[in-house]
Amino acid sequence: MNETTWKYVAATSCKTVQAWGCALGGFSEHAAKPVHRLELPVGGAVIVLCCGESVTLQPALRPGDATRSSAFFAGLQTPAQCVLHSGINDCVEIRVPPLAAYALLGGAIAEANEEPASLLDVIPETIGMLLDQLRTTSTWEHRFAAVDRFLARGFAESKRRTPPELTWAWGALDQSHGQVPIRALARAVGWSERHLIDQFLVYFGVRPKMTARRLRFCYAFDMLATHPTTDLSTIAAQAGYSDQSHMTREFQTFSGVSPGVLRTARFDDLPGIPAAVLLNPQRSVFF
Numbered sequence: 001m002n003e004t005t006w007k008y009v010a011a012t013s014c015k016t017v018q019a020w021g022c023a024l025g026g027f028s029e030h031a032a033k034p035v036h037r038l039e040l041p042v043g044g045a046v047i048v049l050c051c052g053e054s055v056t057l058q059p060a061l062r063p064g065d066a067t068r069s070s071a072f073f074a075g076l077q078t079p080a081q082c083v084l085h086s087g088i089n090d091c092v093e094i095r096v097p098p099l100a101a102y103a104l105l106g107g108a109i110a111e112a113n114e115e116p117a118s119l120l121d122v123i124p125e126t127i128g129m130l131l132d133q134l135r136t137t138s139t140w141e142h143r144f145a146a147v148d149r150f151l152a153r154g155f156a157e158s159k160r161r162t163p164p165e166l167t168w169a170w171g172a173l174d175q176s177h178g179q180v181p182i183r184a185l186a187r188a189v190g191w192s193e194r195h196l197i198d199q200f201l202v203y204f205g206v207r208p209k210m211t212a213r214r215l216r217f218c219y220a221f222d223m224l225a226t227h228p229t230t231d232l233s234t235i236a237a238q239a240g241y242s243d244q245s246h247m248t249r250e251f252q253t254f255s256g257v258s259p260g261v262l263r264t265a266r267f268d269d270l271p272g273i274p275a276a277v278l279l280n281p282q283r284s285v286f287f
Helices: 015-019 098-105 124-135 140-157 164-175 182-189 193-204 208-226 232-238 244-255 259-264 275-279
Strands: 005-010 023-030 035-039 045-050 055-059 067-069 071-074 081-085 088-096
Touching: 015 140, 023 140, 035 275, 045 098, 045 124, 071 124, 081 275, 088 098, 088 140, 098 140, 098 164, 098 193, 124 140, 164 182, 164 193, 164 208, 182 193, 182 208, 193 208, 208 232, 208 244, 208 259, 232 244, 232 259, 244 259
Parallel strands: none
Antiparallel strands: 005 023, 023 088, 035 081, 045 071, 045 088, 055 067, 055 081
């Protein structure tokens, strides 16, 4: 096969899954050679279910072992990853707010530390059955229906809930793209800063300040993609950074490259960011 093709298929979930704020979609890629992609942090959590071959995951910005996975969860504490597949890859991606992730997976989302968690380790029997269903059908309609049933059943059976104060604090951070001071969040819910930090660690596995920084980065990166001609200093101001240099330092922390490099780093014939951008000798230059 010489032609490179890809498509994204959006799904419409049942009301239960929608009520938890989850969004499903399917990615299908067919390339003549392996695809090595840089996956950046997102402003929530992600579940990826491979419908065919497994993918290889490796930390992008620090030393770490490569692992193969066919079903994994990446939470608020998971940094940028390099993801490699053979060139043919069908997968279902589920965007999951951290409140929903806790209801679905419990403490496993906080215990994963900085590594994507293999769902075959967390709930092996259920995920094994789901992967079998995904692999035995080639239609996205049937794949989405199987995932929708898995999510709806998981939410219906779960008794796990985050405290209402934490639910409110997360919502305030998310809606402001990380621009609400942590002290103000704690005061608003009637907690001490220390208790707010502890609760974030217990339920989400990450501190609220790092969560805020991550949300600001995601917002700024989205603006880079959707406003390609907007000045970087303007994006920095709108995303809540003190100046453009501050934004550049944060981009280095979360992506390994500057905003200027990241703005144009794309595959020629596939979506996403090539992992090779991390080899660019100019990646640390301020743009």
